[in-house]
Amino acid sequence: MDKNAFLDELANILDESSVEDSANLRDYPSWDSLAVLSIVALADSKFGFTLTFPDVKGLTTVADLWAFFEKSRTK
Amino acid sequence: MKFHFTDKAITGMMVVVPEQERLFADDMRLFNAPENRSRKLAMVMGYWAHRVVEEGVCASDLAEYGFRKLFADGKLKPEEIDALVYVTISPDHFMPPTSCILHGKLGLRRDCFCLDVSQGCCGFVVGLLQAFQLLEQKGVRKVVVVNADVISRKVSPKDRNSYPLIGDAATIAIVENREGAGDVFADVRFDGTRAMALKIPAGGFRQPSSPETAIMTADHEGNERAPDNLVMDGTAVFNFVMADVPPMLADLAHDAGTDFAGIDKYYFHQPNKFMLQKLAEKLDVPYDKMPNNVVENYGNSSGATIPSAMALNDAEMLCRETKRVCFSGFGVGLTYGGIVMNCGGFDFCDTIYYPNKGE
Numbered sequence: 001m002d003k004n005a006f007l008d009e010l011a012n013i014l015d016e017s018s019v020e021d022s023a024n025l026r027d028y029p030s031w032d033s034l035a036v037l038s039i040v041a042l043a044d045s046k047f048g049f050t051l052t053f054p055d056v057k058g059l060t061t062v063a064d065l066w067a068f069f070e071k072s073r074t075k
Numbered sequence: 076m077k078f079h080f081t082d083k084a085i086t087g088m089m090v091v092v093p094e095q096e097r098l099f100a101d102d103m104r105l106f107n108a109p110e111n112r113s114r115k116l117a118m119v120m121g122y123w124a125h126r127v128v129e130e131g132v133c134a135s136d137l138a139e140y141g142f143r144k145l146f147a148d149g150k151l152k153p154e155e156i157d158a159l160v161y162v163t164i165s166p167d168h169f170m171p172p173t174s175c176i177l178h179g180k181l182g183l184r185r186d187c188f189c190l191d192v193s194q195g196c197c198g199f200v201v202g203l204l205q206a207f208q209l210l211e212q213k214g215v216r217k218v219v220v221v222n223a224d225v226i227s228r229k230v231s232p233k234d235r236n237s238y239p240l241i242g243d244a245a246t247i248a249i250v251e252n253r254e255g256a257g258d259v260f261a262d263v264r265f266d267g268t269r270a271m272a273l274k275i276p277a278g279g280f281r282q283p284s285s286p287e288t289a290i291m292t293a294d295h296e297g298n299e300r301a302p303d304n305l306v307m308d309g310t311a312v313f314n315f316v317m318a319d320v321p322p323m324l325a326d327l328a329h330d331a332g333t334d335f336a337g338i339d340k341y342y343f344h345q346p347n348k349f350m351l352q353k354l355a356e357k358l359d360v361p362y363d364k365m366p367n368n369v370v371e372n373y374g375n376s377s378g379a380t381i382p383s384a385m386a387l388n389d390a391e392m393l394c395r396e397t398k399r400v401c402f403s404g405f406g407v408g409l410t411y412g413g414i415v416m417n418c419g420g421f422d423f424c425d426t427i428y429y430p431n432k433g434e
Contacts, residue, residue: 015115030115032108032112032296033236033309034115034116037309037310037313038119040314044314044317044357050317052310052311053308053311
């Protein structure tokens, strides 16, 4: 999955039409435990790594999240 | 620990669920969360209806109701029960064991062995293995495994993370030796370093219940719960299941001389639809081989979910045919385990409703 596909998936998870690199994840109204769980599941199924809740806590923007996915991915 | 048995069989199954049904649409009004997000949550997790007991009803009440029905129908006789394995995380009392209470109420023989097992989500697997071990003793012919829990009584209705997914139930599995039933392979593993990921903090000896432990506070998402209530770290549990369960099951399938494609049916613990779909994808098993609809129909009833999944989806098939099945439970403990065995040819596979007493 490339960056654009990832951003589409993230937008879908957050009920947005699109998401911006610079946006703070917690500013999206739909940022909640379901969103976090969906992102954790995406990491597991499409990127082959285990994303934990503490990992997510340390990330602020959409760009941070993508960078973490890029760094951790095994597939 | 790995287990191997031969010629063990489940020969009958009874599922008891409360008549009282709650709809997610009603629960939703109690949550401090936007409705559109609650609706999305319901869609993803498979929340629709769940069955919970009325105030004051204990898990053993559901179990007793099931036994009385079996006795009345002539499907089981009290005098033929050689052992009663009662698996629960919601015992009637700290003492005596709930199995002893049932022993008295049901009029079981003095030499009927009674055992309470404290297990949650993996409780059917652990209970079944206990029964198989008892059946290795000469003279033991019929062991009854009860999985009964009333977790709704320990979950805050204002906790969107847990309340909509839980349900109450009791299930009764009759377990016997059966010539030609074939090999049973099993594996159960534990990670006590993460024991507190699923817990009821107060109410035991470590932190006795008090007026203070009943005081609700809101978490960062507005879920309200007290130390007397069940709390789980949902993301950590999800990660645990995805990381640790598939390799354990791959080992188990290998031990059983098969692979995931060689198994007809996967009756797994039912935490929610989402987790089961992700597990099926990870094992590369089609969704229709792994039922995931117990949460939307009854709710997650801890150790009772595997028998519930069987009776809800395949009651007729399990009486008519024999299939190669894989059971797996994972959660509280943390405990995770699986069994691969032949399953079917049941004498009965019934579901009944425990009646409402009040309004």
